[in-house]
Amino acid sequence: MGRVNSRLAKLHRSYDVAELAQLLGVHKHTVRSWLKDGLPVVDGTRPVLIHGDEFQVWLAKRTKSKKCPLKLGQLYCVKCREGKRPALEMVEYVPLNDTTGNLKAMCETCGSMMHRRVRRTAISAVMPKIDVQITQASPSIGVRTTPSLNTDKLAED
Ligand SMILES: [Zn+2]
Structure with missing residues (x-):
C-alpha cells in the first residue's frame, strides 16, 4: 500500500x-x-x-x-498490537543460550503474555529501571549431558 x-x-x-x-x-x-x-x-x-x-x-x-515498534521498557503485545509496559513492572528473562534469551511479561493493558528477544547484556538497556528476574531455562544438569560438540555449536548462535 x-x-x-x-x-x-x-x-x-x-x-x-x-x-x-x-x-x-x-x-x-x-x-x-x-x-x-x-x-x-x-x-x-x-x-x-x-x-x-x-x-x-x-x-x-x-x-x-x-x-518504531518498541520503546524502551516495552514489550510487544500481540493482542493490543503495540508496545506495552509490563504489568507491575515485573519482567522475567528466560535464557535461550549463554548470550540471548526472551523477556517475558504481562501486558499492563490486557494481561496477555508478551515476549521480547534480547541479548543478555542488553537487558538493563532495554528495560531501564526495571528489576528483571533472571530465570534458569532448564536444569543445568540437562544441558551438560548433551554432547559437547553440539553445545559449542549452539553457543555460537
Ligand atoms: Zn495487551
Missing part, C-alpha cells in the same frame, strides 16, 4: 467507507481492514461513519508505531 495522505480527510466531517476510500484513493477493502485494525467509528451509525479527525489521529499513531 502506498503512502496515504490523512490530511485529505477534513477534521469536522464524517465519511462512510466508500467516501473515505474515494477521498484517499484507496480500495474500500483497505478502509475495511483499517476498521478491523481499530480505526474508530462514530457510535451507532449505519452505515459505519468515520470521523475525519479521528482518522487522522489513528493513522498518525499507526504509522508511528510501525516505524
Whole structure:
C-alpha cells in the first residue's frame, strides 16, 4: 500500500467507507481492514461513519508505531498490537543460550503474555529501571549431558 495522505480527510466531517476510500484513493477493502485494525467509528451509525479527525489521529499513531515498534521498557503485545509496559513492572528473562534469551511479561493493558528477544547484556538497556528476574531455562544438569560438540555449536548462535 502506498503512502496515504490523512490530511485529505477534513477534521469536522464524517465519511462512510466508500467516501473515505474515494477521498484517499484507496480500495474500500483497505478502509475495511483499517476498521478491523481499530480505526474508530462514530457510535451507532449505519452505515459505519468515520470521523475525519479521528482518522487522522489513528493513522498518525499507526504509522508511528510501525516505524518504531518498541520503546524502551516495552514489550510487544500481540493482542493490543503495540508496545506495552509490563504489568507491575515485573519482567522475567528466560535464557535461550549463554548470550540471548526472551523477556517475558504481562501486558499492563490486557494481561496477555508478551515476549521480547534480547541479548543478555542488553537487558538493563532495554528495560531501564526495571528489576528483571533472571530465570534458569532448564536444569543445568540437562544441558551438560548433551554432547559437547553440539553445545559449542549452539553457543555460537
Ligand atoms: Zn495487551
